[in-house]
Amino acid sequence: MQYHVDGELVAAEDATVSVRDRGFMYGDAAFETLRAYGGQVFEWDAHAERLRRTCRALSLDHGLSDADLRGRVRETLAANDLDDAYVKLSISRGVQPGKLAPGPVEDPTVVVYVADLPRGGRADRGGESVWDAPATAAVVETRRISDAALPAHAKTHNYLNGILARLELGDRTASESGAADPPDEALMLDSEGNLAEGATSNLFFVRDGVLRTPSLDGPILPGITRRVVLELAEREGVPVEEATDGPAALRDADEAFLTNSTWEIRPLAAVEGPDGETVALGSGPVTDRLAEAFDDRVERDHYEYDE
Numbered sequence: 001m002q003y004h005v006d007g008e009l010v011a012a013e014d015a016t017v018s019v020r021d022r023g024f025m026y027g028d029a030a031f032e033t034l035r036a037y038g039g040q041v042f043e044w045d046a047h048a049e050r051l052r053r054t055c056r057a058l059s060l061d062h063g064l065s066d067a068d069l070r071g072r073v074r075e076t077l078a079a080n081d082l083d084d085a086y087v088k089l090s091i092s093r094g095v096q097p098g099k100l101a102p103g104p105v106e107d108p109t110v111v112v113y114v115a116d117l118p119r120g121g122r123a124d125r126g127g128e129s130v131w132d133a134p135a136t137a138a139v140v141e142t143r144r145i146s147d148a149a150l151p152a153h154a155k156t157h158n159y160l161n162g163i164l165a166r167l168e169l170g171d172r173t174a175s176e177s178g179a180a181d182p183p184d185e186a187l188m189l190d191s192e193g194n195l196a197e198g199a200t201s202n203l204f205f206v207r208d209g210v211l212r213t214p215s216l217d218g219p220i221l222p223g224i225t226r227r228v229v230l231e232l233a234e235r236e237g238v239p240v241e242e243a244t245d246g247p248a249a250l251r252d253a254d255e256a257f258l259t260n261s262t263w264e265i266r267p268l269a270a271v272e273g274p275d276g277e278t279v280a281l282g283s284g285p286v287t288d289r290l291a292e293a294f295d296d297r298v299e300r301d302h303y304e305y306d307e
Contacts, residue, residue: 004076004112021109023092027158028102029109030054034087035261036077037120037302041087042261044070046224050155055091057154062091062108069110076112086115086262090157120264121299134269134282135184135258137198139247140168141274144188144196144219152219162186162199185258187247187271190218194244198258202226205256205268206286207249215242225259232293238286247273255284257291265291 003015023029032047041047048066055062073087092109093102118128142165144152150161165186172182185198195214197203202223204213211233214220233240250256256268267283 001114002076002079003114004072004110006110007072009075009079015111015113017092017109017111018095020095020098021092022094022096022102023090023109023157025098026100027156027160028058028060029090029092029157030058030060031088031090031155031157033261034073034089035117035120035264036073036082036085036087036114037298038304039077039083040302041070041073042298042302043224043228046227047089050153050222050224051089051091054154054156057151058093058156059102060091060093060108061105062110063105064091064108064110072110072112076114080114080116082114082116084117084119086117088113092157117262120295121303122295125299125303127295127299129264129266130262131266134267135263136270136272137185137187137258137268138169138172138183138272139274140165140186140188142168142186142188144190146191147219152216153222155221161188165199183272185268189247189274194218194246195249196220198260201258201260201263201266203256203258203268204229205250205253205281206284207253209286210239210241211286211290212241212243212245212249215244218244223259223261225261225264228294228297229259229265229290232290232297236289236293238290250279250281251277253279253281255287256281257283257287265294 001012002009005015032051035042090111093105094107094109096103119126121127145161165188169182169186187198188196190196197220250271258266267287269282270278270280272278
């Protein structure tokens with residue numbers, strides 16, 4: 001494998017950054033997780049805009065154009081002969097004196113990391129999911145950081161909030177005698193006890209035919225796949241409510257799913273609530289309809305297929 005580090009393609013074993021890089025020292029860096037289909041990044045413009053918003057929130061003026069960054073992603077995919085891939089694009093302030101207050105960005109660190117993924121799109125055209133079963137989740141005690149403390153729209157290297165949430169899943173399983181594997185995702189609540197999001201995903205559930213998802217008024221990362229799903233729901237005539245709900249709302253849900261760039265739309269089979277009660281959910285007509293519409297869009301836009 002070859003990765004893109006500071007403008008150069010290097011072998012994976014040589015892809016390193018300085019121990020004095022602020023991304024390493026403080027988590028002072030921005031990143032985007034991207035999905036490539038057929039050699040092209042899905043929703044590049046939306047990812048590039050979210051990256052710009054993150055960099056503005058960090059006052060990280062790296063001086064690189066969208067075209068430059070996109071070119072580095074393309075070069076990395078081509079160097080590894082990958083058409084369908086996971087892509088992580090990171091930008092840090094680079095090496096600076098070891099003090100908390102940052103200085104002007106003179107030499108940013110830019111890294112593109114890629115990994116092979118199955119072909120996406122329609123199953124009848126060879127598309128495959130990266131997951132082999134619906135997800136399970138548990139509502140954890142770790143709360144989503146308030147937007148007033150850390151802007152929810154900023155996707156930074158400081159992912160400690162999500163890491164602590166995921167660690168809870170392992171700790172919970174280890175403390176239960178004979179317990180199975182931990183849930184796939186940790187669902188976090190906001191400071192008021194309302195549903196926020198997963199450690200690495202956005203949450204959707206269906207109740208009485210209405211698709212519901214936590215509102216961006218809360219501390220919610222505006223997921224790119226989340227936005228695409230809302231667009232598809234509007235096109236498919238599925239009523240949507242971006243709302244504020246407590247975890248008890250999941251007890252009345254008919255179906256549920258999680259979204260992110262890698263999972264796309266992943267049905268949520270069961271959720272363990274904060275009281276320890278497990279609610280059985282799973283896929284359903286709305287989830288299936290949106291997943292099919294998502295696959296159709298990927299197929300049409302990235303694999304030159306028009307039925």
